[in-house]
Amino acid sequence: MANRYWVVSLPVQNNNSSSSIWNQLQQNISKHSFDTPLYRFNIPNLRVGTLDSLLSLSDDLTKSNAFMEGVSLKIRRQIEELERVSGVNTAGLTVDGVPVDSYLTRFVWDDAKYPTMSPLKEIVDGIHGLVAKIEDDLKVRVSEYNNIRSQLNSINRKQTGSLAVRDISNLVKPEDIITSEHLTTLLAVVSKYSQKEWLASYETLTSYVVPRSSKQLYEDNEYALYTVTLFNRVADNFRTSAREKGFQIRDFEYSPETHESRKQELDKLMQDQESLRGSLLQWCYTSYGEVFSSWMHFCAVRLFAESILRYGLPPSFLACVLAPSVKAEKKVRSILEGLSDSSNSAYWKTDEDLGGGMAGLAGDADTHPYVSFTINLL
Incomplete structure (x- = not known):
């Protein structure tokens, strides 16, 4: 499984079709970067709305994407910590029963959950609200688990610290x-x-x-x-x-009753910790799948909206997912640029690409003559 994927859209112009652009992309990748996995990213016909609504929505897309990626990473890190402490070694995280990378590369829009005729802002707000609720639940559950851990750590410190401060009841x-x-x-x-x-x-x-x-x-x-x-x-x-x-x-x-009471308290805390750890881990597995699925639907909306703002109406673009290796990135970027409408592609190049010449229109080193953003799975 690759750790980093590009989600891109290429314009379909000059009497071409998306199938034609796809075939050209496949041929070029196969010829010049054969080890780069390539997949179609299937986006349904979403409701465009007005240009003003798209522009307004675009202002929030990058911020919302960073939020969703952050929540996904939080849950993933929590899973890794819980698995390490529990000694659990799963085969890998899943989304809707399939591996995470497979869900991304075989993405299918869930129309029952996100009707395509809903306004884009309504879809984005719904996704953001769901992920925000999961993040709130994560904070509550982790806080409860960490509270038990803190109590146990406090007891353990008293039992393992120096004799000047530790609990000595179990030594007498x-x-x-x-x-x-x-x-x-x-x-x-x-x-x-x-x-x-x-x-x-x-x-x-x-x-x-x-x-x-x-x-x-x-x-x-x-x-x-x-x-x-x-x-x-x-x-x-x-x-x-x-x-x-x-x-x-x-x-x-010395009190036998107090000694027994402390032992029972410690046993109960250990049982509570194990129970909370297990339930938190299961919740994280499920919630990670929900967050990742929501994030990918958001990415589809983002790609759709930014492609229209970039290429215009009616929607006419090819969406795909690539996973180039680090050494192949420059070559793949060159292939993608060659398949874009490159009549003004110089305006999208960076200072480095231009040998120190004019900066790109957006002044961003990750700006290209096609829509592109990165999804990090780790």
Whole structure:
């Protein structure tokens, strides 16, 4: 599948027919750029309206196209992220059950969804409204999913951060804690470089500390977690003395109910995340197809309107899709220009093409004597 396609229209003039121009294009592409895929782009007879309405519509077409391409890209990137996290590897995105590139190269107008007798502005507004609604839905769904992810990330940070800040409830077992009428167990966070000092001094930080009661429960790259058992009535004095020595006493009260509640909360968040990820991914698959289909109908309207503004009435042009490689682009452009009415084609050339001469009428390096715009699939 190519990543970039050109959608172009060539004028049909001088007693030629679209079939004749098509045959010439096929022959030239086959002879000079045989590796460039070429397809007809089938546009129905749409309602032209007035020249003023076409001019007014033309002002909005480029902006609307950028919007639709942007929404398509957002959904595609969201799909790629979700598939990467989920470990899903799909065969490829589809539109109406066919691969994306096949939908573009075999485009068929959906008259039931977009009646051809409707004014062009009405069709464009309808397409824009549908894509805008999908974008709004995307924002809501992604926000909901990211909220769950943020909650889980916050919990994970508390469980994986340094001992100075992390949740230590999953590091402490019931048998590590002594709580009675007179005794209590405190938890001390000690720098790895101060462990010898801790073990040598904790019994003397205050009176009534149980000798040899300190036990290491856990160690990370920076700190170690120790218990110490002492009389309740000297606990505050011990905290003060420990702080002066650079030891941190973590407030902790072991509760089986709290521990179980936190575990259940974490399990539920993980289940919610998996559920939301799956539903968001399925929604993205469907919505990408809807957006891409809408975008291609919009491109058909855009090509139709710009071709009339370029070539005049009645509508008489050949619409096609090409996928040239980067190295073949210049040659294909030359072929397309040769099949256009080139009596004034010099006015459409860029400074570079003219060797530094007069700029093109539109002052745009991507302006040609035929209608052309690019569709990026990635």
